[in-house]
Amino acid sequence: MDFGFSPDVLEFQRRVREFIADNMRPELQTGISYVAGAGEDDQELASAQAEFRKLLDKAGLLRVAWPKEFGGEGLPPVYEYVLRQELERNGLEPRVGMSLTSAVIAKCGTEEQKDEFLEKLLNKDLTMCAGFSEPRGGSDLAGLETRAVRDGDEWVLNGQKIYTTYADTADFMWCLARTDKDAGKHDGISIFMVDMSHPGVTVRPLYTMGTYLTHEVFLDDVRVPHRHLIGGEPNQGWYQNTLALDLERINIGSYFAYKRFFDEVVEFAKSDEYTSKAIVDNSLLRVRLGELAVDLEILRQLANRNAYLVNENAVSSMIASMAKVWSTEFYYRMASVVMQLLGPFGQLKKGSKWALLAGEAEIAYRNSPPPRFGGGTNEVQRDIIARRGLGLPRSR
Numbered sequence: 001m002d003f004g005f006s007p008d009v010l011e012f013q014r015r016v017r018e019f020i021a022d023n024m025r026p027e028l029q030t031g032i033s034y035v036a037g038a039g040e041d042d043q044e045l046a047s048a049q050a051e052f053r054k055l056l057d058k059a060g061l062l063r064v065a066w067p068k069e070f071g072g073e074g075l076p077p078v079y080e081y082v083l084r085q086e087l088e089r090n091g092l093e094p095r096v097g098m099s100l101t102s103a104v105i106a107k108c109g110t111e112e113q114k115d116e117f118l119e120k121l122l123n124k125d126l127t128m129c130a131g132f133s134e135p136r137g138g139s140d141l142a143g144l145e146t147r148a149v150r151d152g153d154e155w156v157l158n159g160q161k162i163y164t165t166y167a168d169t170a171d172f173m174w175c176l177a178r179t180d181k182d183a184g185k186h187d188g189i190s191i192f193m194v195d196m197s198h199p200g201v202t203v204r205p206l207y208t209m210g211t212y213l214t215h216e217v218f219l220d221d222v223r224v225p226h227r228h229l230i231g232g233e234p235n236q237g238w239y240q241n242t243l244a245l246d247l248e249r250i251n252i253g254s255y256f257a258y259k260r261f262f263d264e265v266v267e268f269a270k271s272d273e274y275t276s277k278a279i280v281d282n283s284l285l286r287v288r289l290g291e292l293a294v295d296l297e298i299l300r301q302l303a304n305r306n307a308y309l310v311n312e313n314a315v316s317s318m319i320a321s322m323a324k325v326w327s328t329e330f331y332y333r334m335a336s337v338v339m340q341l342l343g344p345f346g347q348l349k350k351g352s353k354w355a356l357l358a359g360e361a362e363i364a365y366r367n368s369p370p371p372r373f374g375g376g377t378n379e380v381q382r383d384i385i386a387r388r389g390l391g392l393p394r395s396r
């Protein structure tokens with residue numbers, strides 16, 4: 001079943017596949033842990049990826065969803081979905097093209113903001129962190145308390161963000177702040193580009209059990225120029241972020257990254273290189289691998305159906321939430337099964353002499369719990385399925 005992707009999209013997919021076959025180099029290849037952000041500090045990898053992005057751009061494949069006035073083709077996000085799927089299938093960097101930030105700036109930014117930020121964001125010459133979550137709760141985003149008060153040509157920001165990934169290295173923070181405390185919960189919010197080097201910005205690390213490094217960000221009388229208020233008009237932030245939701249939604253699930261890892265695991269299980277007997281002789285592990293194969297196929301169907309619906313302008317919150325829940329819980333289940341399969345060897349870190357499967361199992365085991373609550377917890381996603389999918393009333 002092809003979910004009705006148009007001949008143009010399938011032709012684009014063919015061009016991407018051909019490009020990758022011609023330009024793939026071993027030093028560009030990453031493991032499953034890269035999808036979760038591990039290894040992004042590898043400078044050699046980063047410069048090889050920058051070269052690869054330039055080639056993608058030259059071949060006319062990078063700006064496919066980029067606005068036409070900035071050298072793009074302005075095509076729907078499903079083209080980027082296909083591009084990212086193909087990159088993941090080959091273990092290449094999938095986070096290319098539009099991001100939430102560039103999508104909102106392209107749609108709602110002032111001309112000055114488009115000139116200042118868009119090209120640099122595409123080339124990753126400018127890096128961002130996302131300042132959404134706050135200490136009093138990330139699920140209730142509209143309840144955020146960071147305040148911004150206008151003072152002439154500047155805004156003065158005070159508040160705290162939490163779990164801010166990349167805050168230690170980012171040039172700017174995409175910062176949601178309340179600009180009208182008397183307006184309705186969703187109405188008084190604005191988005192600011194906060195320069196992380198400005199006085200009053202303090203970043204403190206928050207370590208996780210995985211390779212994710214998040215941070216607390218404290219904003220104490222941080223002065224942000226008015227030209228860095230997205231769109232130039234206050235109180236539009238909630239609406240602006242929602243406009244980019246399609247882009248967020250379409251990229252749910254990392255089917256091909258998981259499939260690559262799963263295929264490696266199955267090959268490993270079949271071989272008797274490391275044990276006297278092939279692992280597949282263990283009936284319990286056979287069953288577990290069989291279950292994962294079924295789960296992986298469900299993920300493929302959900303991710304493609306979600307992308308198809310977004311492309312048809314028939315966005316379904318229920319399917320998007322199902323894809324998010326299933327994808328993150330599949331990753332968690334797969335990591336647990338692989339740990340059982342490798343026994344004590346599974347605990348060895350990347351780089352260790354005896355590590356199997358390139359040490360990816362140990363990272364996957366530690367990295368797989370957080371995505372179940374990052375980016376909207378799975379409990380909240382299940383509540384969305386109950387309300388918007390099954391029509392249950394909002395819980396009291």
Ligand SMILES: Cc1cc2nc3c(=O)[nH]c(=O)nc-3n(C[C@H](O)[C@H](O)[C@H](O)COP(=O)(O)OP(=O)(O)OC[C@H]3O[C@@H](n4cnc5c(N)ncnc54)[C@H](O)[C@@H]3O)c2cc1C
Nearest residue numbers: 130132133137138139163164165212370374375376377379
């Ligand atoms: C590794 C990692 C990286 C992250 N990176 C970023 C980042 O870069 N930028 C950023 O802004 N945030 C980031 N986050 C934060 C993430 O988005 C939040 O953790 C998430 O939104 C949940 O918010 P919370 O942790 O405050 O939990 P809360 O919202 O306080 O929820 C606590 C518990 O209550 C449950 N709950 C809450 N509301 C409901 C409801 N209505 N129905 C049912 N159950 C409910 C939740 O499911 C959860 O179990 C990151 C988190 C992690 C783990």
